[in-house]
Amino acid sequence: SQWGEENLQALSIQEGEDVTMNCSYKTYTTVVQWYRQKSGKGPAQLILIRSNEREKRSGRLRATLDTSSQSSSLSITGTLATDTAVYFCAATPSNMGYKLTFGTGTSLLVDP
Amino acid sequence: GPKVLQIPSHQIIDMGQMVTLNCDPVSNHLYFYWYKQILGQQMEFLVNFYNGKVMEKSKLFKDQFSVERPDGSYFTLKIQPTALEDSAVYFCASSLEQSAETLYFGSGTRLTVL
Numbered sequence: 001s002q003w004g005e006e007n008l009q010a011l012s013i014q015e016g017e018d019v020t021m022n023c024s025y026k027t028y029t030t031v032v033q034w035y036r037q038k039s040g041k042g043p044a045q046l047i048l049i050r051s052n053e054r055e056k057r058s059g060r061l062r063a064t065l066d067t068s069s070q071s072s073s074l075s076i077t078g079t080l081a082t083d084t085a086v087y088f089c090a091a092t093p094s095n096m097g098y099k100l101t102f103g104t105g106t107s108l109l110v111d112p
Numbered sequence: 113g114p115k116v117l118q119i120p121s122h123q124i125i126d127m128g129q130m131v132t133l134n135c136d137p138v139s140n141h142l143y144f145y146w147y148k149q150i151l152g153q154q155m156e157f158l159v160n161f162y163n164g165k166v167m168e169k170s171k172l173f174k175d176q177f178s179v180e181r182p183d184g185s186y187f188t189l190k191i192q193p194t195a196l197e198d199s200a201v202y203f204c205a206s207s208l209e210q211s212a213e214t215l216y217f218g219s220g221t222r223l224t225v226l
Contacts, residue, residue: 031213042116042203042217043155088155092213099168100145100215102155 010107018077021106023089025070032065032072033090033100043088043102047074081112114138118204118218126226130192133221135204137187144187145205145215146179148172155203161187162210191223199225 013019023032030051035043049056049063049072056063062075072089086105117136125131137144146158159169161179176195181187187206191198201222205215 033213040219042205042219043215044217045214048213099157099160101157102147104154 010109012109012111013079015079015081015110015112017079017110018075019079019108020073020075021087021108023072023074023103025072025091028067028070029091031092032063033092034061034063034072034074035088035090035102036085037088037105038085046087079108079110081110084108084110114141114216116204116206116216116218118221120221121219122222122224124224124226125194127196128193130190131194131223133189133191133202133204133223135187135189135206135218136185137204137206138208138216141206141208141216143167143207143210144179144181145207146189147203147205147217149201149203149220150199151201158189158202194223194225196225199223
């Protein structure tokens with residue numbers, strides 16, 4: 001089964017704009033993580049949000065989690081050209097604690 | 113931050129040959145992972161490894177695949193024999209705890225099977 005599923009998108013915006021990326025799940029999860037993968041690099045964790053949290057902020061990033069709709073979002077305010085990357089959400093199912101399953105990713109291009 | 117190193121960054125081999133991908137995980141981490149990513153697609157879990165043993169593996173982790181950490185340093189993924197469909201980028205990751213709440217990934221090894 002697919003633990004984490006992301007609305008596959010390719011977004012192109014101008015530097016300075018805000019952007020929101022969405023992710024939805026088919027099954028229960030206790031933790032949602034957002035990763036960023038730049039070209040030629042491995043994913044790097046941006047933010048982790050737990051099932052008992054509705055919102056988590058880190059600098060220009062804001063993640064939300066709605067367990068009732070099994071969805072999460074990642075917002076970036078005041079984007080920079082260096083935010084250009086693929087963004088993945090990832091889920092850790094409650095009964096599969098050491099397996100992290102990634103969504104399909106959102107490709108974000110920020111034009112300077 | 114903590115670094116995971118993968119060697120080599122790119123490897124080209126002929127179908128049927130053996131290949132070993134090497135990973136130098138974060139020094140105090142205990143849990144190790146391999147993921148496979150085909151160009152333009154999502155990362156897919158292959159296997160995780162702890163205390164000298166495979167904890168869990170996916171359907172992608174075929175019989176031709178094996179993992180080990182023979183000398184306590186490099187964590188390796190061996191494919192023998194390789195097939196064309198094994199062409200992908202293989203990412204190694206490590207974590208300190210079993211919960212996989214923070215995985216640190218290497219930059220990947222691009223494997224091309226001809």
